[in-house]
Amino acid sequence: MKTHTILMPLDMHLHLRDAVMLETVAPLTAYSYSGAIIMPNLVPPVTTLEDVKAYKQRVMAAVPNDNFEPYMTIFYKNYDKAFLESIASEIVAIKLYPAGITTNSEGGVSSFDIEEMRPTLEAMSELEIPLCVHGETDGFVMDREAEFMPVYELLAKNFPKLKIIMEHITTKAAVDMLDKYENLYATITVHHLLLTLDDVIGGMMMPHHFCKPIAKRPEDLDALLTVALSAHPKVMFGSDSAPHPQHAKESCGCAAGVFTAPISLQLLCEIFEQYDKLDNLQAFVSDNAQNIYGICPEFKEVTLEKRTFVVPEKYGSVVPMYAGEAIAWAIESID
Amino acid sequence: MKTHTILMPLDMHLHLRDAVMLETVAPLTAYSYSGAIIMPNLVPPVTTLEDVKAYKQRVMAAVPNDNFEPYMTIFYKNYDKAFLESIASEIVAIKLYPAGITTNSEGGVSSFDIEEMRPTLEAMSELEIPLCVHGETDGFVMDREAEFMPVYELLAKNFPKLKIIMEHITTKAAVDMLDKYENLYATITVHHLLLTLDDVIGGMMMPHHFCKPIAKRPEDLDALLTVALSAHPKVMFGSDSAPHPQHAKESCGCAAGVFTAPISLQLLCEIFEQYDKLDNLQAFVSDNAQNIYGICPEFKEVTLEKRTFVVPEKYGSVVPMYAGEAIAWAIESID
Numbered sequence: 325m326k327t328h329t330i331l332m333p334l335d336m337h338l339h340l341r342d343a344v345m346l347e348t349v350a351p352l353t354a355y356s357y358s359g360a361i362i363m364p365n366l367v368p369p370v371t372t373l374e375d376v377k378a379y380k381q382r383v384m385a386a387v388p389n390d391n392f393e394p395y396m397t398i399f400y401k402n403y404d405k406a407f408l409e410s411i412a413s414e415i416v417a418i419k420l421y422p423a424g425i426t427t428n429s430e431g432g433v434s435s436f437d438i439e440e441m442r443p444t445l446e447a448m449s450e451l452e453i454p455l456c457v458h459g460e461t462d463g464f465v466m467d468r469e470a471e472f473m474p475v476y477e478l479l480a481k482n483f484p485k486l487k488i489i490m491e492h493i494t495t496k497a498a499v500d501m502l503d504k505y506e507n508l509y510a511t512i513t514v515h516h517l518l519l520t521l522d523d524v525i526g527g528m529m530m531p532h533h534f535c536k537p538i539a540k541r542p543e544d545l546d547a548l549l550t551v552a553l554s555a556h557p558k559v560m561f562g563s564d565s566a567p568h569p570q571h572a573k574e575s576c577g578c579a580a581g582v583f584t585a586p587i588s589l590q591l592l593c594e595i596f597e598q599y600d601k602l603d604n605l606q607a608f609v610s611d612n613a614q615n616i617y618g619i620c621p622e623f624k625e626v627t628l629e630k631r632t633f634v635v636p637e638k639y640g641s642v643v644p645m646y647a648g649e650a651i652a653w654a655i656e657s658i659d
Numbered sequence: 660m661k662t663h664t665i666l667m668p669l670d671m672h673l674h675l676r677d678a679v680m681l682e683t684v685a686p687l688t689a690y691s692y693s694g695a696i697i698m699p700n701l702v703p704p705v706t707t708l709e710d711v712k713a714y715k716q717r718v719m720a721a722v723p724n725d726n727f728e729p730y731m732t733i734f735y736k737n738y739d740k741a742f743l744e745s746i747a748s749e750i751v752a753i754k755l756y757p758a759g760i761t762t763n764s765e766g767g768v769s770s771f772d773i774e775e776m777r778p779t780l781e782a783m784s785e786l787e788i789p790l791c792v793h794g795e796t797d798g799f800v801m802d803r804e805a806e807f808m809p810v811y812e813l814l815a816k817n818f819p820k821l822k823i824i825m826e827h828i829t830t831k832a833a834v835d836m837l838d839k840y841e842n843l844y845a846t847i848t849v850h851h852l853l854l855t856l857d858d859v860i861g862g863m864m865m866p867h868h869f870c871k872p873i874a875k876r877p878e879d880l881d882a883l884l885t886v887a888l889s890a891h892p893k894v895m896f897g898s899d900s901a902p903h904p905q906h907a908k909e910s911c912g913c914a915a916g917v918f919t920a921p922i923s924l925q926l927l928c929e930i931f932e933q934y935d936k937l938d939n940l941q942a943f944v945s946d947n948a949q950n951i952y953g954i955c956p957e958f959k960e961v962t963l964e965k966r967t968f969v970v971p972e973k974y975g976s977v978v979p980m981y982a983g984e985a986i987a988w989a990i991e992s993i994d
Contacts, residue, residue: 464877465861466801525860525873526800529913534864542799574911578864 326630327656328593328602332621334613335360335588337456337491337511337562339427339581340383340394342366347386348640349567352586354392356655358610358621361395361456361562364419365428369399376414391622397456400433402440405447416617417454417489422472425460426536427566427580432458436475438482445483454487454509454617455479459498460537466521469537470497480505487616492516492564494537496547502558509616511562512552514591515582515645520545531578532643535566553599555607560616563588569641583644587635591646593628593653629656661965662991663928663937667956669948670695670923672791672826672846672897674762674916675718675729677701682721683975684902687921689727691990693945693956696730696791696897699754700763704734711749726957732791735768737775740782751952752789752824760795760803761871762901762915767793771810773817780818789822789844789952790814794833795872801856804872805832815840822951827851827899829872831882837893844951846897847887849926850917850980855880866913867978870901888934890942895951898923904976918979922970926981928963928988964991 338353338360340346353360362383364370370379376396383394398411400420421432433441448455459476460468476498479488490498490510501508519539524530533539551559565588566581573579584591589609596605614620633654635646670688673695675681688695697718699705705714711731718729733746735755756767768776783790794811795803811833814823825833825845836843854874859865868874886894900923901916908914919926924944931940949955968989970981 464855465857466876520799522800525869528915529864529866529869531864531911531913534860538860541801574909576866576909578866580863 327627328597328605329625329627330589330606330609332358332614332624333589333609333626334358334561334621335563335565336560336613336617337361337363337513337564338585339363339365339564339566341567342379342382344640345567345569345642346382348642349565349583349585350383350386351388352639353565354387354389356589356626356658357392358624359393359395359619361397361416364397364399365421367428369428369431370397371399371401373411373414376411380414391624393621395617395619399431400455401431402444403447404443408444408447408451408453412451412453415453416619417456418448419456419458421458422460422462425458425462429458436478438478442482445479445486449483449485452487454489456489456491458492459490465538466540469493469495469540473497473501476501476508477505480508483507492537492562493548494540495544499547499551502551502556509558509560511560511564512548513562513564513582514584514588514595515539516548517545517552517595518591531573532645532647533582534578534580535564535582536580549599552608553596553601553604555604555612557607557612557615559608560613561592561609567642570638570643573643583639583642586639586644587646587651589626590628590633590651590653590655594651597630597653625659627656627658628653662962663932663940664960664962665924665941665944667693667949667959668924668944668961669693669896669956670898670900670920671895671948671952672696672698672848672899673920674698674700674899674901675721676902677714677717679975680902680904680977681717683977684900684918684920685718685721686723687974688900689722689724691924691961691993692727693959694728694730694954696732696751699732699734700756702763704763704766705732706734706736708746708749711746715749726959728956730952730954734766735790736766737779738782739778743779743782743786743788747786747788750788751954752791753783754791754793756793757795757797760793760797764793771813773813777817780814780821784818784820787822789824791824791826793827794825800873801875804828804830804875808832808836811836811843812840815843818842827872827897828883829875830879834882834886837886837891844893844895846895846899847883848897848899848917849919849923849930850874851883852880852887852930853926866908867980867982868917869913869915870899870917871915884934887943888931888936888939890939890947892942892947892950894943895948896927896944902977905973905978908978918974918977921974921979922981922986924961925963925968925986925988925990929986932965932988960994962991962993963988
């Protein structure tokens with residue numbers, strides 16, 4: 325039977341939430357990944373040293389195994405340099421949300437005034453703290469990411485030593501930005517390597533494929549596949565796996581987010597094998613992230629096997645992507 | 660209090676379904692409209708003289724008042740001229756669905772072979788039976804209507820005496836076709852005068868705004884408003900009101916269709932008043948249709964009043980658009 329081994333897989337964009345939800349979902353990522361960047365958009369968001377330490381402890385307490393590292397982040401606000409110095413060793417990045425753009429982002433940035441942001445972003449540059457950005461405007465849903473590109477350009481030009489991560493990119497426009505500025509990087513989710521808007525509303529309406537940014541056009545999917553499958557060195561895997569309880573997904577006014585944590589590595593194998601690019605998966609799902617963030621994860625060796633795996637209908641209260649459907653790869657062993 | 664009177668309002672595109680659903684929804688349209696074109700996509704579709712007569716009888720039996728005319732249609736297939744002659748007096752149009760494109764359209768046209776269709780379409784031209792078309796390809800969801808334009812052009816050029824109605828148009832591309840061919844007409848729904856894709860998936864996911872064709876971009880909405888508000892003489896109101904039971908709309912894999920029958924006239928008043936075009940509503944919602952179809956509806960005078968009306972949460976098992984929300988106009992009297 326065909327197998328494929330990944331060393332130290334990393335999920336560079338993960339939502340774990342808190343309390344019972346944290347306890348449900350954290351073990352699933354910790355099982356198959358060496359580490360993950362934990363997003364700070366709790367209610368209220370993670371913004372202080374105490375918040376970070378306490379949230380990290382809660383994450384660790386929810387994880388049964390010790391070979392998983394939660395890479396912590398704080399929610400972007402304008403911070404002073406003394407604060408950033410005090411927190412630099414506890415976090416790997418700061419996450420910027422435009423205000424109100426996605427789940428629990430109400431306290432985010434409402435205008436990109438570079439001079440107001442300059443002290444914070446210059447301190448981050450000096451302290452080598454990357455800036456992770458949810459890059460969407462409040463415009464028409466299909467244009468939000470493309471419309472945000474000038475903000476990325478403004479940030480990249482004004483802060484050339486700041487590592488800027490375009491999170492969960494979904495468009496050819498964002499892919500095209502990657503080689504334009506040395507300090508721009510990107511994460512890509514697994515669902516954005518599989519879906520277009522057709523899979524959300526093209527046939528029936530599919531709430532479990534509904535996320536922000538929304539899946540875009542076929543030509544956008546092609547552009548994302550091209551950089552991911554070639555393991556472009558500025559691109560990393562970040563699942564953006566986002567758990568919501570079933571009732572919040574399957575009701576009127578369904579919440580945005582696709583839950584892929586327990587199946588993301590298997591789906592990546594399926595995609596990379598389908599395009600005969602399995603050799604590039606190691607870079608996409610670990611090596612690039614290690615280079616970009618300068619992190620050295622604990623050893624973990626995950627072997628996947630090409631055999632049918634039927635995705636469970638639920639994990640706790642959360643319905644995963646492809647619930648009840650067969651996928652082509654399964655996790656065989658973890659050392 | 661501000662009032663506005665409409666004479667003989669007509670809904671030129673309506674789904675009534677059958678049985679209990681028919682009994683639930685038919686009285687709602689019959690109450691405020693003088694007549695409506697009844698779509699034939701039952702299971703199985705309406706295709707014979709017996710089907711039409713029997714369905715019309717069931718519709719009439721479901722309607723409590725006698726001042727409502729159901730204008731019947733049959734489902735497009737290639738029919739011979741003798742059959743069309745026999746049925747011409749019982750129908751006002753034939754409805755063409757590309758196969759599998761929307762609810763109950765599986766038996767539709769799978770390729771637009773003009774020579775195969777020629778005998779039917781020439782007979783329809785001679786007998787002055789209009790062709791109503793659901794104009795979508797099976798392409799990417801945002802492109803399906805625009806991609807269908809060459810089919811409209813092919814039909815319009817090859818059958819210059821056939822009246823072709825582009826049903827429920829949603830794009831600037833379709834609006835732009837109107838003045839290009841003398842024999843092309845269009846219906847526009849009320850929900851496509853209110854929604855863009857943002858209202859379907861831009862914030863939360865809204866199943867009661869999910870329909871086919873999907874609501875498109877802001878510039879498409881602008882183009883639709885322009886021709887509707889100006890009461891372009893080739894444009895008619897057709898609600899495409901499509902009832903589905905609540906469980907089919909609010910579950911995974913939600914069905915396509917917006918139910919507006921009981922509030923469409925009120926919403927039209929609200930839109931036309933908002934743009935200071937109330938004087939054009941009579942043409943959009945009745946006169947243009949009378950001219951295009953050559954029909955003379957029974958007298959009905961509907962007076963609407965500008966006062967808050969809270970839309971009921973449900974009509975039978977069906978949740979209407981704007982359920983529980985306040986709209987600005989209400990029906991005051993019907994004579």
